[in-house]
Amino acid sequence: MRNALRTAVILSASALVLAGCSSTDGGGSGSAEGQKGSGSGDSCVIEGAVPVGAALSLTGAAASYGESQQKGLELAVADLNEKDGVEYELKVEDDGTDPRQAISVFEGFVSGGESVVIGPTLSNTAFQAQPIAQEAGMPVLAISNTATGITEQGDFIFRDSLTEAQVIPQTIKAAKGELGLKKVVVMYSNDDAFTESGFKVMESALKDESVDVIETLKFSVKDTDFRSLLTAAKEKKPDAIVVSALIEAAIPLVTQARELGIDQPIIGGNGFNNPALMKDAGDAAEGVIVGAAWNSASDSPENTAFMKAFEEKYGAGPDQFAAQAYTGMLIIDHAVRAGCSAERADVQKGLSEVKDLATPLGSISINKDRDAEHPAVVQIVKDGKFAVLN
Secondary structure, eight states, X not given: OOOHHHHHHHHHHHHHHHTTOOOOOSSOSOOSTTOBOBSOGGXXXXXXXXXXXXXXXXXXXXXXXXXXXHHHHHHHHHHHTTSSSOOEEEEEEEOTTOHHHHHHHHHHHHHHTOSEEEOOSSHHHHHHHHHHHHHHTOOEEESSOOSTTXXXXXXXXXXXXXXXXXXXXXXXXXXXXXXXXXXXXXXXXXXOHHHHHHHHHHHHHHHHTTOEEEEEEEEOTTOOOOHHHHHHHHHTOOSEEEEEOOHHHHHHHHHHHHHTTXXXXXXXXXXXXXXXXXXXXXXXXXXXXXXXXXXXXXXXXXXXXXXXXXXXXXXSOOOHHHHHHHHHHHHHHHHHHHHTBOSHHHHHHXXXXXXXXEXXXXXXXXXXXSOEEOOOEEEEEETTEEEEOO
């Protein structure tokens, strides 16, 4: 059993980051250098805490995602530190939803001796920060970055989040089968790597399903008033509106669409996967369809245990971003124990060999492109909750 006091101190420090008090220490008490243990798997024993860094959007446009991720990571670390043999020290830093800040955070993790870094939260931030880790030979595990090209930046870059290319085609196919789609209007923010990548996949998937795109409407990631665009969309009389946007845009877009009398279904990308959609958009969110990497309705033993532990700790259920973060730490633990080493090159090797690992997201394997493979799910908002689309 691990030292509970030490774990509490580590997690409390991370909580301070959430409140805006980021650590300014150049590195944690642990260091990846020379951290080889004995044994393997459950019998692995490593002296000293394994340092793990996390760059999360705790402020800025993606803060709602980052807050969920931090909770998932802290819960996972607390659970893993109850096991014998390996202890983890989690250091969370705010990437500010800003590529420049994320670069600085990554530089700190490189010099600070972390074995592996998790994040950043958004794809466009990741594209700027990941080369810092790749050049230094520090493994990165992306837990929410779904844009095309994330893992192509180098052999030290991995992710457990399904790509938009893995999820959106399934979503479009299911929506067409459910709604009989023939023509749609597509909307997306064209100044964000994640949402632009999602749009390109949507465009391709709609073509593959022989659904006509009768209008494509662009907006900025910072926009909150979509009435003029939605009015233009309404005039086209589409069977549905397909949207690639972050949650900060998704909420007012959905709300304003219903206010304008648009009753056609709205199909969203991964940015819609947030309980804030139902909380803030209310009844307007009913019927929204979105693909996902995880659904709370899964009754697997791993997801059931995760759901129970999360609700007990935080007093509310988790979202997909918390589930992916929690799973990320399970994957890292598996990689560390596989070689019984916290050294960066060994963690990289362990990550590349993950196969059929049971997690809350399902059975995960890391493929040759260092992307995760596991089942996706298509959801619909029903009675204020995400439900599986039949």
